[in-house]
Amino acid sequence: MFFPTGDDQVRGGHRPHFSYGLIALNVLIFAYQYSLGPEAGQEFVYQWGTIPERIQSGSGYATLITSMFLHGGWLHLLGNMLYLWIFSDNIEATIGNVKFIAFYLLGGLAAGLCHIYFNSGSPVPAVGASGALSAVMGAYIVLFPRSNVRGYFFFFRITVPAFVFLGFWFYQQSSAGFASLQDSAGTGIAWWAHIGGFVFGVLAGFYFRATHYIPRHSDGYASGDDITF
Numbered sequence: 001m002f003f004p005t006g007d008d009q010v011r012g013g014h015r016p017h018f019s020y021g022l023i024a025l026n027v028l029i030f031a032y033q034y035s036l037g038p039e040a041g042q043e044f045v046y047q048w049g050t051i052p053e054r055i056q057s058g059s060g061y062a063t064l065i066t067s068m069f070l071h072g073g074w075l076h077l078l079g080n081m082l083y084l085w086i087f088s089d090n091i092e093a094t095i096g097n098v099k100f101i102a103f104y105l106l107g108g109l110a111a112g113l114c115h116i117y118f119n120s121g122s123p124v125p126a127v128g129a130s131g132a133l134s135a136v137m138g139a140y141i142v143l144f145p146r147s148n149v150r151g152y153f154f155f156f157r158i159t160v161p162a163f164v165f166l167g168f169w170f171y172q173q174s175s176a177g178f179a180s181l182q183d184s185a186g187t188g189i190a191w192w193a194h195i196g197g198f199v200f201g202v203l204a205g206f207y208f209r210a211t212h213y214i215p216r217h218s219d220g221y222a223s224g225d226d227i228t229f
Contacts, residue, residue: 001153001154002151002152002153002158002160002165003151003152003153004082004083004086004149004150004151004165005082005086005150005151005152006086006149006150006151007086007087007090007144007147007148007149007150007162008144008147008148008217009089009090009217010090010093010094010144010214010215010216010217011215011216011217012093012215012216013090013092013093013094013215014092014093014094014095014096014097014100015093015097016088016089016092016093016100017092017097018092018097018100018101018104019084019085019088019089019091019092019100020085020089022084022088022101022104022129023081023084023085025069026069026071026077026080026081026084026129027077027081029069029070030070030071030074030077033045033070033071044070045070045072045125045127046125048063048066048067048070048127049063049066049067049070049125049126049127050063050064050067050112050115050116050125050126050127051063051122051123051124051125051126052115052116052119052120052121052122052123052124052126053121053122053123055116056116056120056121063125064108064109064112064113065105065108065109067112067125067126067127067128068105068108068112068128068129068131068132069129070127070128071127071128071129072127072128076128080128080129080130080133081129083133083136083137084129084133084136086149087133087136087137087140088100088104088133088136090140090143090144090147090215091103091136091139091140091143091208093215094143094208094212094213094214094215095208095212103135103139103204104132104135104136105132106135106200106204107131107132107134107135107136107138107197107200107201107204108129108131108132108135108197110131110135110196110197110199110200111130111131111132111134111135111190111193111194111196111197111200112126112131112193113196114192114193114195114196114197115131115190115192115193115196117192118177118180118181118192119190119192124188126190126193128190128193130190130193130194130197131190131193131194131196131197132197133197134173134193134194134195134196134197134198134201135197135198135200135201135204136201137166137169137198137201138166138170138197138198138199138200138201138202138203138204138205139201139202139204139205139208140162140166140201140205141162141163141166141167141170141202141205142201142202142205142206142208142209143205143208143209143214144162144214144217145161145162145163146161146162146163147161147162147217148160148161148162149161149162149165149166170195170198173191173194173195173198174195176189176191177191177192177194177195180192
């Protein structure tokens with residue numbers, strides 16, 4: 001299994017204030033959710049998570065946004081925040097701060113709607129930043145396909161081109177998503193939110209590529225955006 005820890009940074013561009021702010025906000029909200037205790041925390045998730053059945057009945061539209069900032073556990077949170085840390089800053093540096101936060105929220109919204117479409121009538125709340133994050137990753141593969149993603153393959157430190165890493169990631173999500181259509185029991189993972197968000201991000205990426213200057217990658221090892229062990 002490949003565990004990513006960083007990527008190539010880009011020269012210049014906008015400072016990723018929103019990228020790092022989103023990480024802080026997600027952590028703070030989860031800390032509050034955790035502080036409520038198991039029972040109240042679960043009620044909090046049901047109140048603010050995206051429930052397809054509720055959306056289709058004409059209520060709870062705000063949860064399409066609020067669900068992006070909730071997580072089902074520490075591992076869920078840490079995994080999403082790691083990917084947000086790695087991939088979002090280059091996108092924000094390229095398209096600008098305000099455009100980035102708008103893109104992030106719209107990507108999460110597209111992911112949520114895709115999840116609802118393929119999980120019609122489900123009473124189960126969907127939570128997590130992964131839909132919006134998938135949009136970030138979709139834009140990344142278009143804007144920085146030859147960027148190097150650094151990480152560990154078991155105990156070996158290696159680099160993988162972004163188009164290989166993200167392409168394989170999307171293949172995994174798509175395979176699981178189509179398999180879930182035949183499995184009524186489900187796995188508890190919103191595969192179609194990942195797929196919808198990624199497709200939205202790819203389309204947005206082509207727009208950004210046509211309308212924005214793409215900063216060059218920095219030379220050498222980008223220690224500022226890498227987690228070491």
